[in-house]
Amino acid sequence: MTTEDRTMKRIEAAIALQHAGDADAARRRFTEIWEEIAPDGDPFHRCVLAHYMADLQQDPRDELDWDLRALDAAASVTDDRARRHDSSLAIRGFYPSLHLNLAADFHRLGDVPQARTHLAQAREHLDALHDDGYGQGIRSAVQRLAGRLAEEEPTAPTSAER
Incomplete structure (x- = not known):
């Protein structure tokens, strides 16, 4: 039996805000979650959140920082962990x-x-x-x-x- 991934649900809700055009609300939510999960949280969560947070940055240097965080976190994600979120990943x-x-x-x-x-x-x-x-x-x-x-x-x- 799999347990619900509450952190991923929160990240997905922030992504939905981003896709709906509410960048400020998405940025706030991502920031709240990031403060809870970084630097030692689940690397899958950190990778996904940083990947989407990068797109919300106004300054290209900040975007680069978030994209580097996503890549760094991806290095610690296993296929098994990714598949726990979606079996096709x-x-x-x-x-x-x-x-x-x-x-x-x-x-x-x-x-x-x-x-x-x-x-x-x-x-x-x-x-x-x-x-x-x-x-x-x-x-x-x-x-x-x-x-x-x-x-x-x-x-x-x-x-x-x-």
């Missing part, structure tokens, strides 16, 4: 999104080398995604960011410039 499937978010954060902050590093790591895990709307959305976002980063590729000098 595997933690490897979190990594494309986590690294994509970090790549986007670093790109916004002007750190193109770090953006490329995390984009490469996102690509390494794309095979963990299902061929569904979510997986297709992540793959498309990876391609879009790759295109933007390619446009910023330094070009070799032409013979006229040498």
